[in-house]
Amino acid sequence: MVRDKTQFVCSECGAVATRWLGRCPSCGAWNSLQETQPQPARSEGKNRLAASHYAGASSAVITPLAQIETQDVVRSASGIAELDRVLGGGVVEGSVVLIGGDPGIGKSTLLLQTLDRLQRQGLPTLYVSGEESGAQVALRARRLGLPDSQVPILTETQLERILTALDKQQPAVAVIDSIQTLFSDQLTAAPGSVSQVRECAAHLTRLAKSTGIAIVLVGHVTKEGTIAGPRVLEHMVDTVLYFEGDTHSSFRLVRAIKNRFGAVNEIGVFAMTEAGLKGVSNPSAIFLSQHRDAVAGSCVLVTLEGTRPLLVEIQALVDAGGPSPRRLSVGLERDRLAMLLAVLHRHAGVATYDQDVFINAVGGVRINEPAADLAILLAIYSSLRNQPLPKGLLVFGEVGLAGEVRPAARGQERLREAAKLGFHTAVIPRANAPKSPIAGLTVHSIERVEQAMDVVRTID
Ligand SMILES: Nc1ncnc2c1ncn2[C@@H]1O[C@H](COP(=O)(O)OP(=O)(O)OP(=O)(O)O)[C@@H](O)[C@H]1O
Ligand SMILES: [Mg+2]
Structure with missing residues (x-):
């Protein structure tokens, strides 16, 4: 069998x-x-099912929605504004948050800082470390300028003991660092395996819901950047956050991918300093390179991440390629790049089939919104011609397969933010053209990709 x-x-x-x-x-x-190793069939569960079947399952209670009592979710704001923003205002009682990110990006640092803040506000917390010893965590706390931190630490990897400790301590917020190090005695599989991760997360989720303890799980990521372990992990929890950023730059982004208690795609921006992660409250210009003179292959995009506009430099390098030219992208979708190159060829007559094309979003930021299309196309066009785009130019707009330029959401806000930062020329979709002029900004509104090329050739 x-x-x-x-x-x-x-x-x-x-x-x-x-x-x-x-x-x-x-x-x-x-x-x-x-x-x-397959787990032995749970006879207890089977019997329960069979028993309830024969007993007519009389215990199930069905209630109309209107008769169910509700109360507002109880949130505890940590006081770390950038994290609270991503969580939708603070950690929700009884919720489970999963936070993933590359090794060394700062997950443990941020969570230790958060627990310390909460503990200082009088909320009981618990930091369960399965990866580092108590001394290592204490060293980190000293480095973060928290030598007097009262956050209780439990160094443990066995699930049953952690569950008992949580039940006994009843912290308001607990951190499990990390879910991949836990193992349950009930399973024979190794820690980090699919069945262990799933089982441990399910038990912790159940505990969170029944006791009201908010649990933050740290998750490792795979080479491809997704959380290691079963995909169901992301379905099980209430909120999934990803820690992004280039470990070579000091900026880090925390992005909500899923949130049952707040908006998704909201981002929190931090700078990694010697004393830990510090929130960046006005992040709009941090993803711009500081070129003294305009350079070919660079185009500035205004992207809207959550509620805040961000200016990000898109760089492209187009270079003579071999028989099978490469298309590589960092921080942007590669499939979208292939599509944009086809649109560029078909509708603007710009061919790149014999060229290697590389594109990059500066600062390790990841951009998923289609409004980046036009900026990518113009950066590629500029690199191919080896002609810088006009200085002070900003661009946004989605490009369709028919070569049309589609509007982006909340265009006025994007334009105003760019004008505030000293940008003076904009190439944007016609539908986003402002009704009244924006001081200091010349707006060129277009409907098709080929017009974008014409416009940048004619502006000085
Ligand atoms: N003395 C220091 N000065 C400045 N920054 C430091 C110092 N020590 C560590 N760091 C920063 O802290 C980061 C480590 O953060 P942290 O341990 O929180 O990451 P993590 O995401 O929990 O990693 P892991 O996946 O390995 O658990 C380092 O990559 C480094 O950027
Ligand atoms: Mg860590």
């Missing part, structure tokens, strides 16, 4: 195979199958 044999579980989609395969037959992910 299959159940007695070793199984292989896909870490991306949770599909089960009976033998190892290089590629998951269900979701197509490569090298994602991990060996696990």
